[in-house]
Amino acid sequence: MNAVEANFDGLVGLTHNYAGLSEGNLASARNKDMIARPRDAALQGLEKMKRLAARGLPQGVLPPHERPFIPALRRIGFSGGDKAVWERAWREAPEMARRVTAASAMWAANAATVSPSPDCGDGRVHITPANLHTMAHRALESATTTRALRRIFANAERFVVHDALPAHWLLADEGAANHMRLSGEIGAGGLEIFVYGRTGEAGATRHPARQTLDASQSIARMHALSPPRIAFAAQAPAAIEAGAFHNDVVAVAHRNVLLFHEHAFADKQRLLDDIVRGAEGLFDPIFIEISEEETPLADAVASYLFNGQLVSPPGADLMTLILPEEARENPSARSAVEHLTAPNGPIGRFEFLDLRQSMRNGGGPACLRLRVELSPEELAAVTPGFFLTEGLAAQLASWIRRHYRETLAPSDLRDPAIITETRAALDELTRVLPLGSNFYEFQRDG
Ligand code: SUG
Numbered sequence: 001m002n003a004v005e006a007n008f009d010g011l012v013g014l015t016h017n018y019a020g021l022s023e024g025n026l027a028s029a030r031n032k033d034m035i036a037r038p039r040d041a042a043l044q045g046l047e048k049m050k051r052l053a054a055r056g057l058p059q060g061v062l063p064p065h066e067r068p069f070i071p072a073l074r075r076i077g078f079s080g081g082d083k084a085v086w087e088r089a090w091r092e093a094p095e096m097a098r099r100v101t102a103a104s105a106m107w108a109a110n111a112a113t114v115s116p117s118p119d120c121g122d123g124r125v126h127i128t129p130a131n132l133h134t135m136a137h138r139a140l141e142s143a144t145t146t147r148a149l150r151r152i153f154a155n156a157e158r159f160v161v162h163d164a165l166p167a168h169w170l171l172a173d174e175g176a177a178n179h180m181r182l183s184g185e186i187g188a189g190g191l192e193i194f195v196y197g198r199t200g201e202a203g204a205t206r207h208p209a210r211q212t213l214d215a216s217q218s219i220a221r222m223h224a225l226s227p228p229r230i231a232f233a234a235q236a237p238a239a240i241e242a243g244a245f246h247n248d249v250v251a252v253a254h255r256n257v258l259l260f261h262e263h264a265f266a267d268k269q270r271l272l273d274d275i276v277r278g279a280e281g282l283f284d285p286i287f288i289e290i291s292e293e294e295t296p297l298a299d300a301v302a303s304y305l306f307n308g309q310l311v312s313p314p315g316a317d318l319m320t321l322i323l324p325e326e327a328r329e330n331p332s333a334r335s336a337v338e339h340l341t342a343p344n345g346p347i348g349r350f351e352f353l354d355l356r357q358s359m360r361n362g363g364g365p366a367c368l369r370l371r372v373e374l375s376p377e378e379l380a381a382v383t384p385g386f387f388l389t390e391g392l393a394a395q396l397a398s399w400i401r402r403h404y405r406e407t408l409a410p411s412d413l414r415d416p417a418i419i420t421e422t423r424a425a426l427d428e429l430t431r432v433l434p435l436g437s438n439f440y441e442f443q444r445d446g
Contacts, residue, residue, distance in 0.1 A: 001376040003187025004339030005254075006058035006370040007309070008152075008386075009049050010111065011396065012042040013064030013103030014422045017362060017408050021102060021137045024207030026243040026301060027362040038081065038103075039392045039404035042269060045106065045368055045397055048322075048353050055313040055320070055420070058379065059388040060152070061396070061432055062108050062370070065144045066426060066440045068419060069100040072140055076349035081245065083416045090414050097136035101413050108249055108370040109177040110138065111145045113219050116152050116181070116373035117158075118189040122223030124160050125378060128219050130175030130376040131164040139167060144440075151435060155381040162222055165215055170200050173215035176370055179248035182275065182300050186373055191278040192252030194220060195265070196245035197240055205240045211247075212285035229282075231274040233308045234266035248366050250300055254310035254319060257346050259288045261300050286346055294339070295332045302326065303333035307364030318348025318385075328352045385434035395432050399425070 007134075020032025041368065053059040054062050068080050078085040089097040105111070115126045129146045144163040153159035165171040167427070183190025194216035197209025213232060220230050235247055244250045251260035258275065265271050272287060290305070298305055307324040321340065327333045339348050358368060359414035374382070385392075403425035405412070410416070423442045430439050438444050 002331070003373060003375045004058050004379060005186050005312070006060055006374055007052055007374060008060035008062050008108055008196055009045060009369045010062045010106035010108035011064050011359065012038065012045045012106045012402055013067055013412065013417065014038055014068045014425055015101040016041045016103040016106070016357065016406065017101060017410070017413060019098045019102060019137075020434060021099060022245065022362065023364040024240065024243065024245045026120070027360055029440060031360040033410050036119070037357055037406060037410050039400060039406050042400045042404055043397065044357055046393065046400065047357065048365060050393050051186070051322070051351070051353065052089070052309070052311065053393070056315065057311055060372070060386045061392070061433060062111065062148055064103060065141060065441070066442060067101050067103060067422060068097070069140055070419065071441050073097070080355055082419055086279045090364060097286060098413065099295070100140065102137040104138050104300045105141045105202050106358065107144065107367040108236050109246070109367045110175045111141070112149060112175050112371050112379045113173070113179045114232065114370065114372050115192060115223040117378065118187070118376065119192060119223070119225055119229065121226070122145050124158055124371065125153065125374070125400060126160050126263055127224055128162040129164040129169065130173045131167045132174060133167050133169065133172040134174070134208050145220065146389040148435070148440065151439070152383050152386050154383050158378050158381040165218055170212060171215045172212045173219070174246055174435045177367065178211040179214070180247070180251065180258070182253050182258060182279065182283065182285055184256060186255065186345065187375060188231065189282060191229050191275060191282065192220070192225055193233060193253065194237055194273070195233050195251070197235045200205060205237045206241050207245065209235070209240055209318035211372060215242055229278055231271060231278055231280060233271040233274070236263050236266045238263050239297060240301045242297040244297070245362070247306055249304065250297070250306050252306050252308060252366060255312060257286045257288065257310065257319065258285045259306065259310065259340070260290070260291055261295070261297060261306060262291045262359060263297050266375070272376050281383070288340065290336050295336045297328050299332045301390075303330035303332040304359065304364035305336060306331070307366045309365045311367060321344050321347050321350045322365050323350055323352050324355050325352050326359055331407055383434065399429060399432055403428070
């Protein structure tokens, strides 16, 4: 048996909605207050997981978080029963009430940064949950994410799940969305690339730069990576301005392939030189650059051409690129895709998926997944029950159909019934996924 690259996807939560919470994420701003379809959103995400599992790729599931998250409102002074807290928050701080309903934990690329064991000094897989410090609604995620990752990667001989970095502006961290890895083969040692939007200095960009160099350096240290096998690269401010709030909107890496937009990095040549140097003796990198002329940044951001999942299905000679429908519909993205699969390249096929519900909040295929490379022994050491089987997929589909609302308008969120409804569903989920009966805060209160 060989090592694998597993994808852990965030199951879309029951309160999936469009609140326009993420400045600099153009889709989130554009679709603010649109009526959301949580059931479709969750089924679209599940369909993607099933598609990858059907290709023979190990597919894990990360649970949605408790939303609305009443404890966060208590922390800022709302008191009384849950219903009273909820009603008063909507009257006095409606923006806060909306933040605590965000289902944004679905975008698992922001859950953590993962370094596979061949890269790490102690030979274990290192995982650092992201503090998601920049956006108030996302900063709520790290505690639950840490708990979930510690359940799944509980075996301390094989895995280390660190604490998230301190929640400070200097250490703002958005996880794997700003981290890439290149290697010869899955399971072999590789080069880890950390992409950051800013240093400690005040932002040079109008939109927030969410990842700092200090955060990236801290993670490289915590994971005990070998300095010759690390590269740091600044995102191009122009990319952030164009709506690439995470690097994975303009670049993706898989095995020895780096696919990126001409304007993704502040100093492209330096990064490519660093990669060539860092790869020495390990692998030959393949760079695939898409020019501004072929696909302007604006189209890259609108189509999520670079937010695909580049995967190596077992038994296939060439890689597959899994893209959102939007990349098929955008003419300049579509033409780039056709060039990508030209003969002699590393990518053999592409597939398109309907992820429109997530896309309207700026989340494409690659946003929804956290990659974890695992040796056969590590795969066997993962807590059983979190990988998608046909049985688990059927159970999740039935759970979604029974509990998710078909539509959710902004005004529906105020309904206090949403608290009991979501808790009943999540309580049941802790038996579908082996999370235990004290995973969510509401399960611990009594
Ligand atoms: O952090 N959207 C997410 C999208 C994250 C996409 N992830 C990656 N690129 N890896 C964000 O901006 C919008 C929520 C709202 O507006 O309702 C939101 O949080």
